[in-house]
Amino acid sequence: MFSVRPLRIWQHVPRRTLSTSARNLPSAAYTSPKQPQDPSILSTPEDITGNQKAALDAALRVDQAGEIAANYIYMGQLAVLGKDRVCGPLITEMWDQEKKHLDVMNKLQLQHRVRPTMLWEVAKVAGFGLGAVTALMGKEAAMACTEAVETVIGEHYDDQLKELDEMKTSHSSIPLLKEVIKEFRDDELEHLDTAVLHHSQRAPAHALLSTVVGAGCKVAIELCKRV
Secondary structure (H helix, E strand, O other): OOOHHHHHHHOOOOOOOOOHHHOOOHHHHOOOOOOOOOOOHHHOOOOOOOOHHHHHHHHHHHHHHHHHHHHHHHHHHHHHHHOOOOOOHHHHHHHHHHHHHHHHHHHHHOOOOOOOOOOOOHHHHHHHHHHHHHHHHHHHHHHHHHHHHHHHHHHHHHHHHHHHHHOOOOOOOOHHHHHHHHHHHHHHHHHHHHHHHHHHOOOOHHHHHHHHHHHHHHHHHHHHHOO
């Protein structure tokens, strides 16, 4: 019923180079020490419909929960593979990006007055468990976990961008939000690239593992939209 299709996204969205200046990224509006006093980062649109507001709330609630889970997945992987001379630095680099993602999503949640998911603690436990268990299965399995998760997240961000394209508002926060989501999507797909390049598809029972992890992510997304 569920399947993951890493190549569909991987081929359509080019990787950003690691040399991209952090100051030029959309997320810098939220992470810069000198944040501008701008409505795009300080307020939420008042000229959208109730249904659009509900969709915006659900999107940001899921995104925040997803970044919590991602942080704990990498925490679990690093607890097992932190001393590996190849995987340790890779996981650390990806985790550092996820820390920034979560910081920005926390600010977006406050800006747009979105209720966080009640599954906050579940996301932490499940994320850490998934990261640690797949890492215990081996380096390739840990990378397969990353591949499956980031495939679903990349598709999810693409779906959100389509929804935001249909949101008609004069408020400057929505165009900025779209650019932030594009940035984070590209980060996640960069993680997918990294996992594939480091032999995720050599993991034992790769197809089964990808399907199970991907299905779990999709169920979690639907739950966090509502709870």
